[in-house]
Amino acid sequence: MLTIKGLHNVPQISAPCDLPKTLAEIIKKESFKIVNGDIICVASKICSLAEDNIIDLKTIKPTSLAEKIHKQIPRKDARLIQVIINQTGDPTGKHLEVSGSHIGAWLPNCLFLTSAGVDKGKDNFAITLPKDCDKTAKTISDTFFAILGVRTSVIITDSDGRVDKKGANQVAVGLYGLNGLRLNKENGTAETLCDMLASAAGLVMGQRGMNIPLACIHGLEYEKSDSCKTKDIVN
Structure with a gap:
C-alpha cells in the first residue's frame, strides 16, 4: 500500500546547519519510521536556508x-x-x-x-535555490544511510505556479537514487515520475507556513538509479 507521511516538529533552520544530520536526528527523536527504498521528499527552501542561499x-x-x-x-x-x-x-x-x-x-x-x-x-x-539540488539530495541520502542505516531515494521539491492557474504545485528540482522518468516499454511514452512524487508529497507538506518540510513516500515500486540527475529529465 502506498502511503505518504510528513515529518513534524522540525525547528526553524538557519545557516550554518548540517541539515541532513539534523533531519536524521529529528527522525530518530520522533520515531519517524523510514525503510530501505522509501522516497524522501525535502522542501528546497529548508535546504537553501541551511546552505545560506x-x-x-x-x-x-x-x-x-x-x-x-x-x-x-x-x-x-x-x-x-x-x-x-x-x-x-x-x-x-x-x-x-x-x-x-x-x-x-x-x-x-x-x-x-x-x-x-x-x-x-x-x-x-x-x-534562492540550493546551488546543486542533485548534490543536496545525494548528501541527504548518504547521511540517512550513515546515521539511520537505511538507503532511501531523495527528491528536492519546490513550489511552482502556472500562468493559467491559481495557486501552486510542487515539482522536483533535484533527485538522487531513482530514475526521474518512468518509461512505458509498450508504447515508448514516459512519465515524469519525480514530479508526480513531488506533487503527491505536496498533499502532506503543503505550502508556506505548514512547517512540514519532509515527507516519506512508502510502498512504491520504482527503478532505482544512482546516476540519474535533474538534467536527464528535461528537454
Missing part, C-alpha cells in the same frame, strides 16, 4: 531590464526581479518569460520555474 536585497542594484519588468509587474520588487534575472545566468533576459503578473525563468540546468525558484523572505531578503 540568502541574498540581502539592500545589496542588489536593479538594471534597466529589472526596472522595466517592475513597471509591468509593480507588486514585484525590482531588486527581487534582478535576483531572478541573475539566477538565469543571462543578463539580457532571454531566459525569462513574462506574462501578465507572472515571471517564469529558464535556469542553467534547463529547468523552467516560476521566479527562477526565488522566494521573497522576511526583512528584504531573497532565498
